[in-house]
Amino acid sequence: MTASLPDEVVLRDFLDCACSAVRAAGRHAQSQAHRRDEILEEHAHDVKLVLDRESQLQAERIIRSRFPDHFILGEETLQQAPHSGDRPTWIIDPIDGTLNFLHGLPLWCSSVAVAVGETVVAGAVYVPPLEELYAAHIHGPATLNGSPIHPSTTDSLNRALALTGLSKHVNRNDDRPFTLLKALALNTRKVRIMGAAALDICHVACGRADAYVESSIYLWDVAAAGLIARRAGAKTTTVHQYDRLRCFYICANSHIHDELLSLIRPYVEFT
Numbered sequence: 001m002t003a004s005l006p007d008e009v010v011l012r013d014f015l016d017c018a019c020s021a022v023r024a025a026g027r028h029a030q031s032q033a034h035r036r037d038e039i040l041e042e043h044a045h046d047v048k049l050v051l052d053r054e055s056q057l058q059a060e061r062i063i064r065s066r067f068p069d070h071f072i073l074g075e076e077t078l079q080q081a082p083h084s085g086d087r088p089t090w091i092i093d094p095i096d097g098t099l100n101f102l103h104g105l106p107l108w109c110s111s112v113a114v115a116v117g118e119t120v121v122a123g124a125v126y127v128p129p130l131e132e133l134y135a136a137h138i139h140g141p142a143t144l145n146g147s148p149i150h151p152s153t154t155d156s157l158n159r160a161l162a163l164t165g166l167s168k169h170v171n172r173n174d175d176r177p178f179t180l181l182k183a184l185a186l187n188t189r190k191v192r193i194m195g196a197a198a199l200d201i202c203h204v205a206c207g208r209a210d211a212y213v214e215s216s217i218y219l220w221d222v223a224a225a226g227l228i229a230r231r232a233g234a235k236t237t238t239v240h241q242y243d244r245l246r247c248f249y250i251c252a253n254s255h256i257h258d259e260l261l262s263l264i265r266p267y268v269e270f271t
């Protein structure tokens with residue numbers, strides 16, 4: 001059964017709630033940044049902070065007060081929430097770029113999206129260190145602090161600034177992520193690894209970068225920012241879906257999207 005999409009009034013309500021929730025998460029993390037080294041879990045290429053968990057609860061509190069019967073799927077309190085039917089699912093990443101945040105690098109953000117069935121219908125990304133709020137719903141413009149945004153007009157990959165990321169699962173027995181990185185580096189003007197996928201995609205949406213590629217990324221990293229990028233006029237493609245939550249994802253301005261897709265296709269085959 002295909003879920004029916006909300007009307008304009010409901011969409012505005014959803015977007016308003018996403019903006020409040022994402023601000024609550026981001027402001028909590030920002031105001032408590034002196035506690036950023038309180039670590040919950042440590043892995044080889046990843047950490048989970050007490051502030052990840054607390055900031056997620058701040059966002060959840062806002063959403064539950066307005067939509068108590070909706071599902072919530074959060075990176076930090078992962079429940080296998082249903083993702084079909086008419087009941088909306090809120091998708092939260094309280095701190096995207098956790099490692100940057102831990103090190104005091106001002107390149108991190110909070111992300112909140114709401115999906116009906118498989119369709120993300122509204123989303124917001126808040127970047128506390130820059131005081132930037134990106135937002136969009138499926139029938140409206142993408143905005144940055146209330147003003148419409150647009151992608152770059154760079155029309156060939158070899159002049160593009162491409163953003164990418166290395167999965168938290170990289171290991172010394174698997175060269176594939178590095179082979180892809182090499183292909184990107186050789187075929188673009190420059191590659192940057194900034195460490196916060198949602199922020200990277202918003203940077204494509206507003207024209208500060210031309211493309212974003214990540215071979216292993218999670219739904220909560222791309223849900224809100226992907227919608228914002230599409231409403232700004234960029235193109236996104238889920239190149240491969242590994243499971244319900246993890247995928248190979250690209251986003252680029254519409255001039256270079258297909259060229260980028262052709263470049264990375266051979267690297268998708270072996271992921």
Ligand code: LIP
Pocket residue numbers: 075093095096097098099164165166167168194195196197198214216217218221
């Ligand atoms: C991180 C991303 C980063 C990506 C990592 C990770 P987290 O999210 O945004 O760009 O390369 O694999 O998923 O864990 O900081 O929310």
